[in-house]
Amino acid sequence: MDPAQPNPAPARPAPPGAPARPAAPAADAPIRRLLVPLGTLAAVGSAFAYVGLVDPNEPGHYPVCPLFRLTGVYCPGCGGLRSAHDFITGHFAAAVHSNALAVAGYLLFGVLWVLWAVRSARGLPLRIAPSDRQWWLIGSAVLIFSVVRNLPFGSVLAP
Template sequence: MHDVNADSHRVSDSGPATRSGAGAVLGRLAVPAGVLTVVVGAFAYVGAVDPNEPGHYPACPLLRYTGIYCPGCGGLRSAHAVVHGDFAAALQDNALAVVGYPLFAVVWTVWVVRTARGRPLRIDLSAAQLWAAGALLLAFTVVRNLPFGGWLHP
């Protein structure tokens, strides 16, 4: 005897129903586009509201209470300088942030390309690479707080 409902329980190889064509690509790109919108908006705000003027942004609590520059100290001033095309000042304010801006751009671009192709973004860093990144961050923080690291002070 043939069960007429047997076909309705069959699982499709293509997975759940998905949109196809340009609509699907645009739907997949919504999150990367949203992230870019937030980043551009943040840079536009920091470019318009000068962090060098007191009272616009809160002070770094670590710097305020200990006098120690954290890895992010000078980041807003650096972003402001980048928006205004003053890359020398940006490097002076926070060199690590200036390195991070193009790194973000590369990762975001890879994310968009992979997402448009329907593939997830995968950043597979080894333990050694993560330790190296942490060591770089720690070294930057320590050197900028030592007397000979004054050139890294914001």
């Protein structure tokens, strides 16, 4: 013990039923804060790796879209697996042709994941709270995409 420093007061135990005090932050806190973003990246990366290895263009590997099977109408997700396969194998034009909305989603996920990881490493929360207007705009964009890809002039958006 350093004689220049006063004796620290001994820690008193918490009374029964009182919440425990949080532990002092450890040196590995930035790593611990990155566990959830890294786990999410591992899960998404594993799914992309599987789709990259198992080609959805070959019949029998994945189920057919139920909406397309029953009605012949493309939903907003139709072509998403083919798009992911093309994206992960580096065929970006084919990925956009299979499902342009999905490619935009992959890119948006990448940007948001980097933002999430950086903020988590710094101990800051990531708060994304779209307004009602923004949700309506997102829903409208998905609906317009779905309708246009099923019309003759929008066939370029069809998978």
